[in-house]
Amino acid sequence: MNLLEKLNKFTEGASREIARRSSRRGFIGMLGTALAGSAMLPLLPVARASSSGGGSDVPAQTTGIPGDPGDPSSCDYWRYCGIDGFLCSCCGGTANACPPGTEMSPVTWVGTCRNPADGLNYVISYNDCCGKSSCGRCLCNRNDDDRPVYRPSANNDINWCVGTSNNIYNCSTAVLIGLGSQ
């Protein structure tokens, strides 16, 4: 009897409830709860839950630019809709500048994020900052419009410390390039 036959036998007559549903917010909340109770990995949407205020203990910031709302040290900041990495705002830099002593990568991936203040879509360039080891603060991963590696300009898994004098990754920025398609 091969595995498939064994499995069919096992599942014969069995019915399982497979459609236990909950909202996305409920799911993130569940992860957040788990995070608080253990040495949780700061990963994936978990990272969003962990770095969006409360437990992250990072002082709130603003860009100071009229019409640019939100906290750049929070994963929920509108420009971070496609980011994956440590927020430079928490690492000595800002949302659009690298920390001291690092080097900004000239090539990177881009995303299109909607600014809640004016409702317009903007092209955001997620330039990595390079030359020092992982900042380790405010890890944030959001994957709106993220595409597989074979579409590299829209992929946030790649270490974009390319074309720099050193390819060690430190943190990621979110530089506003201009208006995108509306």
Add this chain to the structure above:
Amino acid sequence: MSLRRVVFFQFWQSAIIGGRAETACFALIALSIFSLAASYSQAELKPEPIPNVVSLATPYPAGYAIVHDLAFGSLIDSSFSLVDINTRRFKGMISAGQFSTIDFSVGRQKYYVGETVHSRGSRGQRQDVIAIYDFADLKLVGEVDLPPKRMNMVVNESSTAITADDRFMLVFNMNPGTSITVIDLDEEAIVSEIQTPGCYMLYPGLKSSFFMMCGNGSLVSIGLDEKGQETERWSSAVFNDIDRDPLSEKAAFIQGVWYMVTYAGEVQPIDASAQRPVIGKRWWLTSEAERAANWRPAGWHGKSGHEDGLLWVAMTENGYEGSHKDPATHVWVYDLQESRRILDIELKIPALSIATTKGKQPKLLVVNIEGSLDVYEGIKGTYLQSIHQLGETPFMVHAID
């Protein structure tokens, strides 16, 4: 003071202080018995050798697995933990540099670890290398220096591959131009570099060929001769709608067929059993009702396969555009012959990545979001046990069989 003397002293002191003759007599008798028993049963401990390092018995018994720690908080210091999923024993580890990869050859009893390091730790000259370790001692037994452009990305097993005949190792390069470095594993030396403009990652077939996914929605297949040189290049028609619903680059290889899955959950078989791949007929993981209810594939690497025609896919019931890397709450098991689901495993703790073992009683291995490795019965879904403390940010698990 020896243990025996301490016991005697405490008994005797108690007897004197208490002033009871009976107690004193009892203490003396007890001491005599204790001394007599000890002299027969406790041989003197022997000096132990220094240095002393454990070797692993090879070939490994069934049930060994490698857990890949990306070390997100210190990317220049990744590692691989070797564990026995049956005994929960930690067997040893391999240390590596940043954005490392791992391949292994059971036939050669060697691991091939791709890594990028710098000459002065976090600065200095970039050095890319395939570091070779043996199964028995997890000890460095060779190195192949690479051009400093190997793909640096978050753990992705399609960055490197070993051909089906166990002869060549393939390394995907991106700087950001793309190419493949071909290493002869007999010689442990580079034999060619193949330029692959616009195409990415590696999917070896059963013959001396591999294919890559291209940015225009096609794939390119490249054949190799016995010296590792390119012999043939073939491009498919466009079959992958990257803008609308792309195929994840994280796939499972089963019986000569690569099973890729779109972000929304449509399966695309690509038969790689011949020299040129054949793009097969698509089918859905989910029913229309399940899609409407937002069931989607999820996890960092959420597909695994078995030679008996089974496919495991990590799933979430909270899917949306952008959820393709979210932790997975379930693993669904499919009969590939009939393209139908035959089991739903609700995970104890949501998964980042999964793998399965071979054999007649496969285990489902789950790297969960707490960084532990959970072991389930692969064809029943019963939770068995967990192994904890496997690095800072374990991302991936590979069964060694």
